Amino acid sequence: MKTLHILGLALATVLGVSQAGAEELTGTLKNIKDTGAITIGFRDSSIPFSYLDDHQQPVGFAMDICGKIVDAIKNELKLDKLEVKLNPVTSSTRIPLLANGTIDLECGSTTNNAERQKQVAFTNTHFLTASRFVAKKANNLSAIDDLKGKSVVSTAGTTNIKQLTEANAARNLGINIIPAKDHAEAFLMVETDRAAAFVMDDILLASLVAGSKDPSAYAISKDAFSKPEPYGIMLRKDDPAFKKLVDAATAKIYTSGEGLKLYDKWFMQKIPPKGLNLNTPIAPELKAEFAKPSDSPDPDSYKAM
Amino acid sequence: MNYHWNWHIFFEPDPTGATTYLDLLLRGLLLTIETALFAWIVALVFGSIVGVMRTLPSRSASWFGFAYVEFFRNMPLLVQLFLWFFVLPELLPRSAGLWLKQLPNAPFYTAGIGIGLYMSARVAEQLRAGIGSLPRGQRMAATALGLTRAQVYRYVLLPMAFRIILPPLTSEFLNTIKNTAVAITIGLIELTGEARSMQEFSFQVFEAFAAATVLYLLLNVVVVTAMRLLERSVAIPGYISGK
Numbered sequence: 382m383k384t385l386h387i388l389g390l391a392l393a394t395v396l397g398v399s400q401a402g403a404e405e406l407t408g409t410l411k412n413i414k415d416t417g418a419i420t421i422g423f424r425d426s427s428i429p430f431s432y433l434d435d436h437q438q439p440v441g442f443a444m445d446i447c448g449k450i451v452d453a454i455k456n457e458l459k460l461d462k463l464e465v466k467l468n469p470v471t472s473s474t475r476i477p478l479l480a481n482g483t484i485d486l487e488c489g490s491t492t493n494n495a496e497r498q499k500q501v502a503f504t505n506t507h508f509l510t511a512s513r514f515v516a517k518k519a520n521n522l523s524a525i526d527d528l529k530g531k532s533v534v535s536t537a538g539t540t541n542i543k544q545l546t547e548a549n550a551a552r553n554l555g556i557n558i559i560p561a562k563d564h565a566e567a568f569l570m571v572e573t574d575r576a577a578a579f580v581m582d583d584i585l586l587a588s589l590v591a592g593s594k595d596p597s598a599y600a601i602s603k604d605a606f607s608k609p610e611p612y613g614i615m616l617r618k619d620d621p622a623f624k625k626l627v628d629a630a631t632a633k634i635y636t637s638g639e640g641l642k643l644y645d646k647w648f649m650q651k652i653p654p655k656g657l658n659l660n661t662p663i664a665p666e667l668k669a670e671f672a673k674p675s676d677s678p679d680p681d682s683y684k685a686m
Numbered sequence: 687m688n689y690h691w692n693w694h695i696f697f698e699p700d701p702t703g704a705t706t707y708l709d710l711l712l713r714g715l716l717l718t719i720e721t722a723l724f725a726w727i728v729a730l731v732f733g734s735i736v737g738v739m740r741t742l743p744s745r746s747a748s749w750f751g752f753a754y755v756e757f758f759r760n761m762p763l764l765v766q767l768f769l770w771f772f773v774l775p776e777l778l779p780r781s782a783g784l785w786l787k788q789l790p791n792a793p794f795y796t797a798g799i800g801i802g803l804y805m806s807a808r809v810a811e812q813l814r815a816g817i818g819s820l821p822r823g824q825r826m827a828a829t830a831l832g833l834t835r836a837q838v839y840r841y842v843l844l845p846m847a848f849r850i851i852l853p854p855l856t857s858e859f860l861n862t863i864k865n866t867a868v869a870i871t872i873g874l875i876e877l878t879g880e881a882r883s884m885q886e887f888s889f890q891v892f893e894a895f896a897a898a899t900v901l902y903l904l905l906n907v908v909v910v911t912a913m914r915l916l917e918r919s920v921a922i923p924g925y926i927s928g929k
Binding site: 472479496497538557560566570573574575619620 | 688689701787790793870872886890
């Protein structure tokens, strides 16, 4: 019970509540302790963060991190057994399912930004990605200015399409911006020449290219539309005890070198189900973040050492 | 439920900073209306032609009508839009395909025509039923008056058939409006699409979709009322559908 006391004290300091109410576990942790189960939300095609392998089991970089978080919770609550339930989520269902308590953690590739923090909380950043574009090599497009007057696709409702719109206006490029329903459809538009380029998070572009019919036909631009933006594992807002525990667990993973090992496993080696290799060496900004974990939504706070 | 309700979100600026979220949704509503009207015109024109063909004595005409109706109504709308948008240009010669792909506003026209053709099969079936419900004597009497077949349809059968099928046509129009939501699969960001964008940006899922629901409801109430008025104004006493 000693740890519980410490936890309660921490909670009391954070919330500024009286000592009497701080004895008990609250929020998500209480729920996990009572039910002996935790529910993790996963994405079905966010390669390599969270996706289904050939046995229809969710795997990925974020799933591995969540596995470690679950271990830390189990230790903290001194449970012999902690059942892990898996629940698929999409970009439209992740918020309602997190809010109504169906899932406790969302392990995928959700961008952590200030506006979203009004609704949910994020733990330490597990990836940084910038907006770039992919185009067919044959079309010789490498800089943002090369897109002048072309049709360019991006996924509707993403920060990427917003950045594309801004760059288009600021640089007066006259780009015909086409919104697409999802990443797969947007990439299909480039594949079928409906659009000259697709603007998206560079890591998602790398996985789409690696999974395409002819990966050597595509090139990802060096030019970026944005600073690297953080991805975080999402949890419920206003649950400081749970967030503190998850933050401590993730910080331990990243600072102990385990984070780098996991990174290597998912971004530098062949991954299931098709043996793709994303071949994306770790960015200096992310390396610095792993050394000093942070949950900041501000891209400016992530700098290379 | 740990959800942070924020009904003021509609008046907050959207991420581009240029407009509010409410404007974003209203822009989507406008596109929904435009697409639905375009699709409905296509549906009425093609549906009327095919519906008439199915009632003609000519065997080949009614066979064509049958094949048309079964082709369009037996395939999910989602699949049809996908075929029009992604598969058709690949089947054409490369230059024609590229031209088609690079047309401006391609999702809008594809959605309008695709949804229109899908709905036209349903309009055709209703028109056929409407014409079929008229007593056989009407057609015979018209012929006996010396009217040609085109005149029989123009002056006798169609005016009555269309009045009879006005109420079911109202529901088909409503279906057309709701079916435009399927067009997000080909990148038409109409009302549902804008609601989705709004929830992605702001994470206020329930507010976004509640607003979209209300807007769809209002739009459909307007259509139902307008169609009622139309029914009343074209009703002729003594006709089957008249009072």
